[in-house]
Amino acid sequence: KVIDLTDVTQDYKTQFLPRELFAIKKLRHRFIVTTFDSFFVSTRVFIVMELATGGDLQDMIDKLKRPVDDSKARVIFRQVAEGLNYIHNEGVVHRDLKCDNVLLFDDQKVAKLTDFGFARTSYLSPTGQSVLVATTCGTQEYCSPELLSNHPFKPKPNDCWSLGVVLYVMTTRKTPFPLRHQRRRQLKKKYSKTGITNDDCKDLIQKILEPEVSRRLTIGQILAHKWICNIIV
Numbered sequence: 001k002v003i004d005l006t007d008v009t010q011d012y013k014t015q016f017l018p019r020e021l022f023a024i025k026k027l028r029h030r031f032i033v034t035t036f037d038s039f040f041v042s043t044r045v046f047i048v049m050e051l052a053t054g055g056d057l058q059d060m061i062d063k064l065k066r067p068v069d070d071s072k073a074r075v076i077f078r079q080v081a082e083g084l085n086y087i088h089n090e091g092v093v094h095r096d097l098k099c100d101n102v103l104l105f106d107d108q109k110v111a112k113l114t115d116f117g118f119a120r121t122s123y124l125s126p127t128g129q130s131v132l133v134a135t136t137c138g139t140q141e142y143c144s145p146e147l148l149s150n151h152p153f154k155p156k157p158n159d160c161w162s163l164g165v166v167l168y169v170m171t172t173r174k175t176p177f178p179l180r181h182q183r184r185r186q187l188k189k190k191y192s193k194t195g196i197t198n199d200d201c202k203d204l205i206q207k208i209l210e211p212e213v214s215r216r217l218t219i220g221q222i223l224a225h226k227w228i229c230n231i232i233v
Helices: 011-028 057-064 070-089 155-171 182-187 199-208 217-223
Strands: 002-004 034-041 044-049 103-104 110-113
Touching: 002 199, 011 034, 011 044, 057 070, 057 103, 057 155, 070 155, 155 199, 155 217, 199 217
Parallel strands: none
Antiparallel strands: 002 044, 034 044, 103 110
16 A cells, blocks of 8 residues: 555644554454555655455455355454454544455455554543544445534444444445435434345344444444354354
8 A cells, every 4th residue: 555645634644644554553353454564755655465365345246246145244244343343442443444445365255454544542531431533534325323413423333333334235235325315314224125135134234223322233242143143254
């Protein structure tokens, strides 16, 4: 990955880039893309990562021209969820989780999270509560209703929402909420379930795409859900 510093904003240079470099050095997990080195040459930043021979998840879905098979979707989703669980346990939030940021390896049998350009530390208050953040970032189709409200929000539940959108895209080949009136549709839970053939998968999506943060599944609860709890990866 090569970043030309003449093409980015000052905020990116002073906030987002340092956070990304910190995250990729800190995070080491079998479902996180490995970074070997990063260095500056003149006005460019070079980030050396493992080669994803299988492309990204969005490319795979586009080329399939059909939803991902249930058995394969379970494995990919479990791997991505374990990667997200790891970074959350390390005190990091991704904030731009989407199919494009899931890279595939080993004949598309292994999925790994990548692109920590919007990642940041998930700070805790003295009482142990997650500190709210106000920065709006990420890809709109994958953003939670609380992020789109333009009010401070908890970043970990937002990551879980995005993970739910990833699952929805794998099973339907489209995002659940069109950009027009997106937040209103989210709050009313108005999305099509056509094409989601597995009832357990449908149940999991419904519980992740829950607009009320207090009722939305956490990453631990997602991993314990019956659709993927017995998947060994």
